[in-house]
Amino acid sequence: MRHAALATGAAVVVGWPWAAPRYFVFLASLIAINAIVAIGLNLLSGYTNQLSFGHAGFLAIGAYAAAILTIRAPALPVPAALLLAGLVTAAVGLALGVPCLRLEGLYLAMATLAFGFVVVEAILNLDWLTRGNDGLRVPAARLGPWTLATDTARYYLVVTVAALLIVAAVNITRTRTGRALLAIRESEIAAQASGINLAAYKTLAFVVSAFYTGVAGGLFALVVGFLSPDSFDVFLSVDFVAMIIVGGLGSILGSVVGAALITTLNDSLAGFQNYRPLIFGAILIASMLFMPGGIARALGTIVRPARAAAPPEPPRQGEDR
Amino acid sequence: MLGVEDLSISFGGLAALSGLSFAVRDREIFALIGPNGAGKSTVFNVITGLYRPSHGRVTLGGDDLLALAPHQIARRGVARTFQNTEVFRQLTALDNVLIGRHGHLRTGVITGALWLPRVRQEEARARESAYALLTRFGLAAVAAVEAGGLPLGAQKRLEIARALASEPRLLLLDEPAGGLNPTETQTLMAVIRRLRDESGLTIVVVEHDMELVMGISDRVAVLDHGRKIAEGRPHEIATDAAVVEAYLGSEEDA
């Protein structure tokens, strides 16, 4: 059943550029990019309970890092550029995560919000590097002998990277690291009593989250082809938070579904800029009221494969009622 | 094994512990009793590094525990349960126990992401031993159930199972019989005894249930207002005038 669903999903993803008009190929790339960000944010906020309203800042760092690398070192293969974008962003995540260890809840949200503003300010000020408000044109990326010049080529790059990062996240969350993050969310004192180093794992969550978002930023630079600071405003950070709330806090596949929904919705509402916040707000409130665990929870076990992998159950015995 | 010397800690002027000393021997079941607010849970919180005392020493087999962070103390072999159960509510019973094994597993974020054969083996082994623990505590049937949805008795046993998953030397149980019915309490007593007799654990238990305290402990220390007012074998404590005054008396009022 799950294999069939996976196979169908993979077939749709692979066949999409042949079935869909060009614009929808671009939109699908955007969805996959946002899905990577949503997973990164979910690892930090949904798994470890560290709220961030600054992920547009991480996305910007990854995007500018990849763009500048591609401009300065045109021979650099795409995977290397993306990896470097992720690592640079991860380093910033480390630098932000350590001081944020002292902060919780609203204060952490404020600090990350401020971080988002600082990044935009920095892009404006470093105009010798980023071309500030004029924006930065990103040349087509190279992969071996090919130039990724079409939406379809870029689409395949994006979905390949997204697939790898989704699998990696599922693996992380079903092993020791993921459990440690969840334990911290559930009870910090019990997590410590279980031998979990709070500071180390909270910082790790920042680093991994920033890495994911940085790689997504690199893909964003290649797909959109033009970067300017206003692409990374605070509303984008709020969109990312909306994705994981609608999709489901603490769920990788929920992050993907949330990213697809919010990205599509944003795109459909592009013609109604004035009403966007209103419609968005209504959807968020309705989602929190009627689907507190997000879509992932609403769909239950189907979307949470990690929980299903358990040995056969012995007969019920000595269980208290 | 565990040494507590001249421990003092206060909260906003209120002395929760003053000059408390006691020593627990290897493989001993040691009970801490006293009225509510006497400072029993505070002792556990100091031993496990959650609270920093203003004065005193805590040692485990000669090591100074006060120099260590809570997770380091756990890694040295100190495991505990909480008075108001602290299971990971939204996680399954199995995951709760797996988290208890954290210190014995090696998988990191990158090896985990790559799902290497070594990681697969480690996960399989960890799940196996977690299942064995759940089975031992009658929880195998609810392994995939969210801990917060379990009845209180099951949550209490799950907490003990999680604590044991770390293979501790010293187990601290804070009111393990609280909220249990008499049959469950009997089972719990047998479990605690077996942990000492078969697994060789040293156990400190905070408990109000006198039958349990008298039934399983080798020695008992009585706290009142952060001070130790008596220490001895269970039968000595039961007849101690100061104890009857401070503790058993107030128990009747409650």
Ligand SMILES: Nc1ncnc2c1ncn2[C@@H]1O[C@H](COP(=O)(O)OP(=O)(O)O)[C@@H](O)[C@H]1O
């Ligand atoms: N974190 C804390 N902040 C303030 N007061 C505390 C804290 N922990 C314990 N206390 C106080 O210390 C005293 C002892 O508490 P506790 O150790 O929980 O008692 P017991 O477990 O014996 O019932 C109580 O007066 C309690 O209010």
Ligand SMILES: [Mg+2]
């Ligand atoms: Mg207490």
